[in-house]
Amino acid sequence: MxxxxxxxxxxxxxxxxxxxxxxxxxxxxxxxxxxxxxxxxxxxxxxxxxxxxxxxxxxxxxxxxxxxxxxxxxxxxxxxxIARSFQISSIIPALTCEQNVLLSFEARERRIFRFFRPALGNLSSLEAASDYLLRVGLAGREGVIAAELSHGERRRLELAMVLALKPAVxxxxxxxxxxxxxxTGEIRSLLQDLRKEAxxxxxxxxxxxxxxxxxxxxxxxxxxxxxxxxxxxxxxxxxxxxxxxxxxx
Amino acid sequence: MLRSNLVNIAVIVLLVAYAVSGEMFDAPYNITLATKVAILGMAGAGLNLALGYCGLISFGHAAFFGLGGYVAGILAVHAFNHQPIFLGWSGTNQMIAIWVFALLATGLLALLIGLLSLRTSGVYFIMITLAFAQMLYYFAISWPSYGGEDGLSTYLRNGFPGLNTMDGMSFFMVCLAWLVFVLWLSSRIINSRFGLAMQAVRENPVRLAGLGVSPFRVKLTVFVLSGMITGIAGALYTDLNRFVSPSVLSWHMSGEIMILVIIGGVATLSGPVAGAMLFIFLEQWLGGLTEFWQFWLGLMLLLVVLFARGGIIGTLNRWRAS
The missing domain is CATH 3.40.50.300 (P-loop containing nucleotide triphosphate hydrolases)
Structure with a gap:
């Protein structure tokens, strides 16, 4: 074993x-x-x-x-x-969906302590963020402030953030x-997809x-x-x- | 984004126009007022980074404002009297050197206060920052070598290469340059990757920790930066008045900086400048009408907090957007 x-x-x-x-x-x-x-x-x-x-x-x-x-x-x-999601969706309400996922992606890349270049200025990071949003079914919602999302969308945004960490678990x-x-059905198929990652x-x-x-x-x-x-x-x-x-x- | 930029530019243009009108109509007092707005606006911009964008409600920013002020005052007085501070070095009357020392001193102080206070949050954080500032205040009062309660006069403004800083307009330009630089720097930081983390600290530190970013490190970095900016404003304030006294370290000063940030617009770029404008305007105009102008200021603060979230600039941005 x-x-x-x-x-x-x-x-x-x-x-x-x-x-x-x-x-x-x-x-x-x-x-x-x-x-x-x-x-x-x-x-x-x-x-x-x-x-x-x-x-x-x-x-x-x-x-x-x-x-x-x-x-x-x-x-x-x-x-x-170790990446975790919370019982009550844990996102950053003031940021857009895209910024939420970017935060997670850049944290994973250890690039948070960068003070000058715009967060939205790195094309490859933006593409990655869009990909993660697409995977959880939030394509086209990049610019929406997370506070305005429905309950179900928040759950999916949090999963996108967790996914962007490329965790071991x-x-x-x-x-x-x-x-x-x-x-529930949508999340269920999403989780089937996530299990391929970790x-x-x-x-x-x-x-x-x-x-x-x-x-x-x-x-x-x-x-x-x-x-x-x-x-x-x-x-x-x-x-x-x-x-x-x-x-x- | 463009709309709020227009508002930001309008605020700066208004400030410059006021100073220029003072020059044109030979009203040097107006230039002094415009300079005061630029300096207080800059102090507020420093606090806004911590309070507005990162949710760190510091009620002790007078510590940084005052320390910057005393660094400028002490170095200038030693230079004036050719009296050594240590190792035969007798201070400096050059602004650039003074700014470097003010940045170092206030940065170190912010690091120290931050390390001790940022473990707490909410009311405890407010009280600890207040306590540190008050400690410095009483220290300044009881230290006779630098004027104690009476304060310290520097007689002349410190020098800047190629400028006659005793000329009001020239000194205003120095302060304006700092203000614009600080606002530019703030906007870069807010929109950077670090800026995302700052907002995450304010709204959801547990999530940020869950992403592998230490909220404490983010807070400490912001706090130091914020303190340094407010400290430079304090150094300029000493030069404006050619005088520094313990009052710049008192909790009134912390409150004043906080009030102008809140009235102008928390977490808006030019909010602290607009707040400083209104503050100085009320102080001058209402202060001329009634001794109790601060009552009206208080009422206004209440109205802003109750009805106009985002203060003057926040309301302008919303109004233009709709």
């Missing part, structure tokens, strides 16, 4: 009496979509924060392609190749939250999407991974059914 792209070993996190992560271990292999499901408050978002370096773990370790990320903050983990926190059936840890509540996309599913309940396996294994796991899936499936 090859080395996993992302590996978490025995992560713990407590907030006072609340256990958000309890000995969480998981692996993400190249080319795969690993879905993380669980009821509200199970600690899914906290786990993503721990992986992305926004929240320090009490104990445990995260490895990216075998390298420990111990002690690295969010900035350095992003530089190392995607951590996506509910990319379909708040979208109607049509929007493996993905996907937190999502939309079970149809999860079972259609995921190669592997881990179920988190009260901060503990109670089951991990292929979609079929998860469907037939009695503990999971009891804790989470209920009668829906």
């Amino acid at each position: 090859t080395e996993p792209v992302l590996e978490a070993r025995a992560l713990n996190k407590r907030f006072g009496a609340v256990v958000a992560s309890d000995q969480v271990s998981l692996v993400l292999h190249s080319g795969e979509i690993h879905a993380l499901i669980g009821p509200n408050g199970a600690g899914k978002s906290t786990l993503l924060k721990q992986l992305a370096g926004e929240t320090a773990s009490d104990s445990g370790e995260v490895f990216l392609s075998g390298q420990s990320l111990q002690g690295l903050d969010a900035v350095h983990r992003a530089k190392a190749g 995607f951590l996506l926190d509910e990319p379909m939250a708040g979208l109607g059936p049509e929007g 493996p993905m840890l996907l937190v999502e509540h939309d079970m149809d999407a999860v079972f259609a996309l995921a190669d592997r599913i881990s179920v988190l309940v009260y901060g503990k991974v109670i089951a991990s396996g292929t979609p079929n294994e998860i469907k037939s796991n009695s503990a999971v059914q009891e804790a989470y899936l209920g009668d829906d499936i």
